[in-house]
Amino acid sequence: MAFGGILRSEMEFPELRPASQALMADWTFSVEQGLPPDRAAVLIGERAIREEKYRLWRTETGLQLQYSHAGTFDISRGGRHIVWYQDETAALELVRSIVIGPALALALELAGFFCLHGSAVTVDGKAISFIGPKFYGKSTLATALTAAGARLVGDDLLVVRPGPPATLRPGVASVRLWPDMAATLSLTDVCNTLIPGVKTTATGFTREALALVSSPLTTVYVLAPVASASAAGTLCRTRLSPTEATIALAHHTKLADSLVGVEGARSHLAMAAVVATGVPAWTLHIARDARRLSEVVQQIIQWSCAE
Amino acid sequence: MTNFAGVQNLAPDTVVVASPQQVSCDVATEAVLLSMRDGQYYGLNEVAACIWRLVQEPRTVLQLREALLEEYEDIDPIQCDRAVMSFLEEMIALELVERR
Numbered sequence: 001m002a003f004g005g006i007l008r009s010e011m012e013f014p015e016l017r018p019a020s021q022a023l024m025a026d027w028t029f030s031v032e033q034g035l036p037p038d039r040a041a042v043l044i045g046e047r048a049i050r051e052e053k054y055r056l057w058r059t060e061t062g063l064q065l066q067y068s069h070a071g072t073f074d075i076s077r078g079g080r081h082i083v084w085y086q087d088e089t090a091a092l093e094l095v096r097s098i099v100i101g102p103a104l105a106l107a108l109e110l111a112g113f114f115c116l117h118g119s120a121v122t123v124d125g126k127a128i129s130f131i132g133p134k135f136y137g138k139s140t141l142a143t144a145l146t147a148a149g150a151r152l153v154g155d156d157l158l159v160v161r162p163g164p165p166a167t168l169r170p171g172v173a174s175v176r177l178w179p180d181m182a183a184t185l186s187l188t189d190v191c192n193t194l195i196p197g198v199k200t201t202a203t204g205f206t207r208e209a210l211a212l213v214s215s216p217l218t219t220v221y222v223l224a225p226v227a228s229a230s231a232a233g234t235l236c237r238t239r240l241s242p243t244e245a246t247i248a249l250a251h252h253t254k255l256a257d258s259l260v261g262v263e264g265a266r267s268h269l270a271m272a273a274v275v276a277t278g279v280p281a282w283t284l285h286i287a288r289d290a291r292r293l294s295e296v297v298q299q300i301i302q303w304s305c306a307e
Numbered sequence: 308m309t310n311f312a313g314v315q316n317l318a319p320d321t322v323v324v325a326s327p328q329q330v331s332c333d334v335a336t337e338a339v340l341l342s343m344r345d346g347q348y349y350g351l352n353e354v355a356a357c358i359w360r361l362v363q364e365p366r367t368v369l370q371l372r373e374a375l376l377e378e379y380e381d382i383d384p385i386q387c388d389r390a391v392m393s394f395l396e397e398m399i400a401l402e403l404v405e406r407r
Contacts, residue, residue: 243337243350250341250348257346265341266330273334 002100003108003159004169004214013096015174015203027107029082029099036064036072036085045261056106056259063106070094079107100172101157105254109264114160114271115254119175120153120168121145123304127168127215129158130284131252132223137286139175140185141223141296143202147185148297151211157254162274166217173210174203184290218307220281221300222248225288234292235299237282245281246273280307319369322407323395325362329403333360342403349403354379358394365407368395 001007001019005026041057041064048054053068062076071087082103084095105115118131119142128145130138139155146152154171161167177185177200222240240248249272250257257265286296317323325331331340338356340349351359354375361374371391376382382390398404 241337241350243334243339246332246334246339247348247350250339257341257343262330262343265343266332269330269332269339269341273332273339276334 001170002172003104003154003157007100007104009099011092011096013100015096015100015172015201017173027080027082027104029084031084031086033086036074036083044264045257045259047256047259054102054259056261063110065098065103065106067098070098073098073103075103075106075110079110082107102255105157105159108159109255109260109267112161113169114162114249114268114275116158116160116249117156117252117254118158119155120158120171121150122153122211122215123150123301125215126218126304126307127153127211128219128221128300128304129153129168129217130221130223131248136223136225137288138223139177140181140293141286141300143175143177143181143185144293144297145300146205146209148294148301150301152205152209153211153215160217160271160275161214162271164274164278166275166279167214168211168217169214170211173205174201176201181290184293217275217279219304220245220249220275220279221284222252222281224283224285226285227288234287234289235296236285237303238285240276240281240283242273242276245276245279248281249276316406317368317392317395319367319372321368322365323362323368323371323399323404324365324407325359326403326405331359340403342401344402347401349401354390355394358391359398362398362404368392371395 001017006019006023007016007027007029008025009029011029011031039059041059044056044058046053046055055066057064057066065073065075070090072085074083082099108115116131118129119138120127120129121142130141132138142152142155152173153168155175157171159169159171250269253268257268328343329340330343331338336353336356338351338359340351357375357378358371361371368391372387375387375391376384395404
């Protein structure tokens, strides 16, 4: 189960909670040997990160996501069917992360969802999301809140039904953390590897620690870390105008605008505006200091309860 | 007739239009633009958003000025000219508006 739906796959996904075989699948995932069929295709967009290149094509059957380092993913039947044309050199962990990341994000966007790159929890059934660039502490904050009694919605891909009212679907119950932070949060026993300098994946959250149903999205925080000695103190927040919030949300979509092209970017912007108009968004100025994390968590919970 | 002095190469009869290399959306009375050329986002206040909506179709600078004066009856004509010109100068520099 993932993102409020069921993925039926011939490849095992240890990241996902199992679902009953009797339930109907929302998406299917299969693996094919060899190259994808030679079809007419139009390039929608592309993106490069260091040596790695990503390209998105429109084909007569749907979309095709091409990775220079992991093979090709065909997304057809309105996003309900994903086929990976196997690249034997690709690490399976990477392939799984593409399926439950960009590939399902494309499928969900075809179904009208807004896909953000961030982390989220619920407090008393209300979803709070954290967005921001990599290394800004989104996962740490979501995990620390979960350890303090909130429920984890997900990490990395957040699936929003723009509404109004905006709702957040449950995500994947794993969080990627730096080993020192996993130790600070007493999560080392649920982490799969603890290599210094390499992020580890924390899984094994109890059912009670997870948000298993869609929740109203009531707050968006845009993270802005500050040095712990800053005059801003441990934590403060500044309300964003709907225009500022639209820009922040559109800037943190899971799928880059350069990849999804003009039409995809237009759709992102329109959905960001709907969410920003209905959901309060704040810049969260937060001290980069693990010793003060519990203060931060208590303040965020207090704000959430007061709203 | 308003004096457009100080604005380089933008005459009252210059035709301007939004570039195709962008996407935008309204946010209440304001607007957000995304330049597809460099991935930068821009927030527009109410007056700028009004001019932006007008340049979705090719219009002369003079037509923009008149439309804005009609929309905001209490705006000072000199302020109106400044708003139109500073918006167009910036948008042309950013390649979000083109001259025809």
